[in-house]
Amino acid sequence: MVASLSLPRILRVGPGAAEELGDVILGLGLNRPLVVTDAFLVGTGAAERLTATLHKAGLHPRVFSDTVPDPTTASLAAGVKALDEHEADSVIGFGGGSPMDTAKALALLGVQGGHMRDFKAPRVNVGPALPVIAVPTTAGSGSEATQFTIITDSATDEKMLCLGPAFLPLAAVVDVELTMSMPPRLTADTGIDALTHAVEAYVSRKANPFSDSLALTAIGTIGRHLRRAYADGSDAVAREAMMLAATQAGIAFSNSSVALVHGMSRPIGAHFHVAHGLSNAMLFPAVTAFSVSAAPGRYADCARALGAATAADSDDAAADKLVDALRVLCRDLAVPTPRVYGVDEAAWKRLTPLMAEQALASGSPANNPVVPTAEQIQDLYARIYG
DSSP: OOOOOOOOSEEEESTTGGGGHHHHHHHTTOOOEEEEOOHHHHHTTHHHHHHHHHHHTTOOOEEEOOOOSSOBTTTHHHHHHHHHHHTOSEEEEEESHHHHHHHHHHHHHHHHOSOGGGGBTTOBOOOOOOOEEEEESSSSOOGGGOSEEEEEOTTTOOEEEEESGGGSOSEEEEOGGGGTTOOHHHHHHHHHHHHHHHHHHHHSTTOOHHHHHHHHHHHHHHHHHHHHHHHOTTOHHHHHHHHHHHHHHHHHHHTSOOOHHHHHHHHHHHHHOOOHHHHHHHHHHHHHHHHGGGOHHHHHHHHHHHTSSOTTSOHHHHHHHHHHHHHHHHHHTTOOOHHHHTOOHHHHHHHHHHHHHHHHHTSGGGGSSSOOOHHHHHHHHHHHHO
């Protein structure tokens, strides 16, 4: 098998890397970036500090902060207008997964126009698009290194997976200092998100030796540091380890794929406004238990990397220990069920057939070791609710 690999051209990784953002953009021959961020980062002053760095480098940035959690097609219109008004030659995604997804979508729409539903999977988008420079502030989505964006169709509530090299950032600046203020709940959800990326990249039907090595490294790092970062947000060693692992997991799944957890997670986010990392966490143990029988050796490797099993365990035993470890991790990090989170049971049951249909339509379940039927997905939704 020949693996087709795509990575950002430039990666700056380490404490203080954000101070070099201006140099990165100048080195790419760009001058007028639109900084796509959110109201929270504007309110904390982080966006102002970032733009000050750009001004100091002689650049001409403009800030667009009207992004929304789980961006929608309706939320993109103001961003396209801001691009045009600023005559932007590039887009900086500054924030968590939602500003990053917004930035990637705007970069494409700013050049090609149209509607995001025109670009959803299975279409592979190769461009043209404005250059994207990614500056993550959470350790989880890995979006700074992936060729994917997720946008919800405002008309249908479908969470659309859009993919292709057009969405791959040209550069990524990964600075752990930007994550130090993450609260425990966000630390947990984004950390489990990164772990899901790494495990799904490794067990995916599209896995390859390049993605495998990054996935296993990320799994091991997360196993050693996620609980530490959750318990003590000031633990700089744990924070830096999680930041690097999230980027490694992002590169891994961008060059392999995600699978059933992500396919089922997106409809939960679209219909019930559950954050992406949290909806992954709600699903992760049950979907893994459903899938292990089809690839015990691959799941066993994940268990050993995580520290949940040893070389002395058989593959079947190690795979089972992975499922148990994920259940314990979600318990330790206080991951709620949909019921505990406040999702209405009647609405959950009513929307389950549609969610199963949307999960399958995304294409991600086809990469799973066990390719599920719609009925099996509905059963998994019922199983995790309470």
